[in-house]
Amino acid sequence: xxxxxxxxxxxxxxxxxxxxxxxxxxxxxxxxxxxxxxxxxxxxxxxxxxxxxxxxxxxxxxxxxxxxxxxxxxxxxxxxxxxxxxxxxxxxxxxxxxxxxxxxxxxxxxxxxxxxxxxxxxxxxxxxxxxxxxxxxxxxxxxxxxxxxxxxxxxxxxxxxxxxxxxxxxxxxxxxxxxxxxxxxxxxxxxxxxxxxxxxxxxxxxxxxxxxxxxxxxxxxxxxxxxxxxxxxxxxxxxxxxxxxxxxxxxxxxxxxxxxxxxxxxxxxxxxxxxxxxxxxxxxxxxxxxxxxxxxxxxxxxxxxxxxxxxxxxxxxxxxxxxxxxxxxxxxxxxxxxxxxxxxxxxxxxxxxxxxxxxxxxxxxxxxxxxxxxxxxxxxxxxxxxxxxxxxxxxxxxxxxxxxxxxxxxxxxxxxxxxxxxxxxxxxxxxxxxxxxx
Amino acid sequence: xxxxxxxxxxxxxxxxxxxxxxxxxxxxxxxxxxxxxxxxxxxxxxxxxxxxxxxxxxxxxxxxxxxxxxxxxxxxxxxxxxxxxxxxxxxxxxxxxxxxxxxxxxxxxxxxxxxxxxxxxxxxxxxxxxxxxxxxxxxxxxxxxxxxxxxxxxxxxxxxxxxxxxxxxxxxxxxxxxxxxxxxxxxxxxxxxxxxxxxxxxxxxxxxxxxxxxxxxxxxxxxxxxxxxxxxxxxxxxxxxxxxxxxx
Ligand code: SF4
Ligand code: SF4
Numbered sequence: 001x002x003x004x005x006x007x008x009x010x011x012x013x014x015x016x017x018x019x020x021x022x023x024x025x026x027x028x029x030x031x032x033x034x035x036x037x038x039x040x041x042x043x044x045x046x047x048x049x050x051x052x053x054x055x056x057x058x059x060x061x062x063x064x065x066x067x068x069x070x071x072x073x074x075x076x077x078x079x080x081x082x083x084x085x086x087x088x089x090x091x092x093x094x095x096x097x098x099x100x101x102x103x104x105x106x107x108x109x110x111x112x113x114x115x116x117x118x119x120x121x122x123x124x125x126x127x128x129x130x131x132x133x134x135x136x137x138x139x140x141x142x143x144x145x146x147x148x149x150x151x152x153x154x155x156x157x158x159x160x161x162x163x164x165x166x167x168x169x170x171x172x173x174x175x176x177x178x179x180x181x182x183x184x185x186x187x188x189x190x191x192x193x194x195x196x197x198x199x200x201x202x203x204x205x206x207x208x209x210x211x212x213x214x215x216x217x218x219x220x221x222x223x224x225x226x227x228x229x230x231x232x233x234x235x236x237x238x239x240x241x242x243x244x245x246x247x248x249x250x251x252x253x254x255x256x257x258x259x260x261x262x263x264x265x266x267x268x269x270x271x272x273x274x275x276x277x278x279x280x281x282x283x284x285x286x287x288x289x290x291x292x293x294x295x296x297x298x299x300x301x302x303x304x305x306x307x308x309x310x311x312x313x314x315x316x317x318x319x320x321x322x323x324x325x326x327x328x329x330x331x332x333x334x335x336x337x338x339x340x341x342x343x344x345x346x347x348x349x350x351x352x353x354x355x356x357x358x359x360x361x362x363x364x365x366x367x368x369x370x371x372x373x374x375x376x377x378x379x380x381x382x383x384x385x386x387x388x389x390x391x392x393x394x395x396x397x398x399x400x401x402x403x404x405x406x407x408x409x410x411x412x413x414x415x416x417x418x419x420x421x422x423x424x425x426x427x428x429x430x431x432x433x434x435x436x437x438x
Numbered sequence: 439x440x441x442x443x444x445x446x447x448x449x450x451x452x453x454x455x456x457x458x459x460x461x462x463x464x465x466x467x468x469x470x471x472x473x474x475x476x477x478x479x480x481x482x483x484x485x486x487x488x489x490x491x492x493x494x495x496x497x498x499x500x501x502x503x504x505x506x507x508x509x510x511x512x513x514x515x516x517x518x519x520x521x522x523x524x525x526x527x528x529x530x531x532x533x534x535x536x537x538x539x540x541x542x543x544x545x546x547x548x549x550x551x552x553x554x555x556x557x558x559x560x561x562x563x564x565x566x567x568x569x570x571x572x573x574x575x576x577x578x579x580x581x582x583x584x585x586x587x588x589x590x591x592x593x594x595x596x597x598x599x600x601x602x603x604x605x606x607x608x609x610x611x612x613x614x615x616x617x618x619x620x621x622x623x624x625x626x627x628x629x630x631x632x633x634x635x636x637x638x639x640x641x642x643x644x645x646x647x648x649x650x651x652x653x654x655x656x657x658x659x660x661x662x663x664x665x666x667x668x669x670x671x672x673x674x675x676x677x678x679x680x681x682x683x684x685x686x
Contacts, residue, residue: 089560095560118602140637143569203576221468223470223662232488232509234511263445
């Protein structure tokens, strides 16, 4: 069973670090982000499904979970307090998942996301498959983040098998991920505009998202990048002759994005609505192991692309985006800055595409024979895959997704909010039920 | 808000000419079209082994199983079938010899006239299909111009669009949503997941298809199907997929 992010004290340093832990049937794996040292450590401990010190803070699912709750538990009771279930079928959140809201009317006392409704049992179904066949399922674990999942899974499998890839493949994966990051951030902007009934802005943001999907399809052969990094995938267009037109399209979309964001900034009502909404503190973000824009919006400068730089990120200039406020506006501003930095990265890639395309890039060292860990910065944050490959067949896969890590922060931020804050808060985190219900 | 107006003005009309005209190349990605063989199927002996979902046999191509992974491209297939490949019966998605049969156009909801309300249910999707369905309301597809509206409750819905592979946990909720709908009603299964399980076919805890849970009136193949294919499927249940030129 895979658990969400959990905070425990680092045994060796004693200082408060962020810890990303998940557990498999036979052991616990902790991935430490040592904030003060700026390094990443991986630690494995044998043991049961969930060590007791982790169990305390979390509603740990029974052996075969049906719907289960994610997030810190605290019983809130009082006169007139009742639980309002929202989901698993609703158009407001277009995914199968439920929120149990403890309330006495308007104020949200506590909100408990219930996951498990759409668990497709993907990880368990992978054993025995070849790496490319398993990757077909991994991509479809969370469609909008397909590039990040495929890249992390493949990198972990390559590390497990000690197999190197061509420089071209490393660059193609990064280009696909950056394009998909831009799409996801623009999509978040569109969803928040929808919640605010900014209909003209919504239409324009929606149109830009469609432009991005079409550009993705024209470049990688698939609107969601399924198969784009796999052998025998859809035909891609990244050859030297394609780079000029691609660059022009990116320039055009950059202009459209800047125009769109400028008009949103003109709208005081829009910015006011999300300012201070669902604010979380830096301490909570660190304590509960937030990742991605959620973490960076509380002022913590952590991005896997910089902390575990793999080609091509070690060759490119990437400005790191942070905001100090921790609210929905802060998270949106971080995304806006990241749209810019992703456009910038793509521009640099097209300009400096390496001539030694065929040269091999060595994989990361395996953490045990036949077993590799890889992390990438998905649109919503740090994504970890832990893959074991035996004789060319996948035998075990664990993952800790950005959504797993960010659930508790959404829960904490929503305490004492009002009902109407829900969509402005929820959309700003970029959490997908699909990523937790895998 | 002059800046908004100016921006909308600058971008002009984005909306597709579909269905008055055929779908254009940029509206349908290469992986949005069904695979078709370039020669007689029984000569393409390599393809069945390459296909990860078992969609290809020597006799037929089951578009309901195909996830458009493009692995059959090098071995005698092209992704060039019609984007409007949804069918009213599951069996019609099995293309004998790999070529499309007669398109069925059931017009199940024709009596409702020119407008339907659509409710989407996710029973275990990867979210890509959800977003392709929701894309119908963006200015490029603008489903409202065709009388297709999204609604927030199954009680107001004429069309239930279902995405994802049905998990055991979602069987009951989707049944209840279906029962809450007033008649006449139609169910559209969008994507390989609800049609056949797609890449997840055969996993324990998942239903083999949506048909095992509720009656299905239209099947839209693809993984995910492009928005034009979903639009066509909704129009087909309205009896309006063969729109005469010039008319709406
Ligand atoms: S594109 Fe479809 S038919 Fe071709 S190999 Fe992939 S799943 Fe099979
Ligand atoms: S059919 Fe494909 S795109 Fe649609 S939900 Fe299933 S896996 Fe995702």
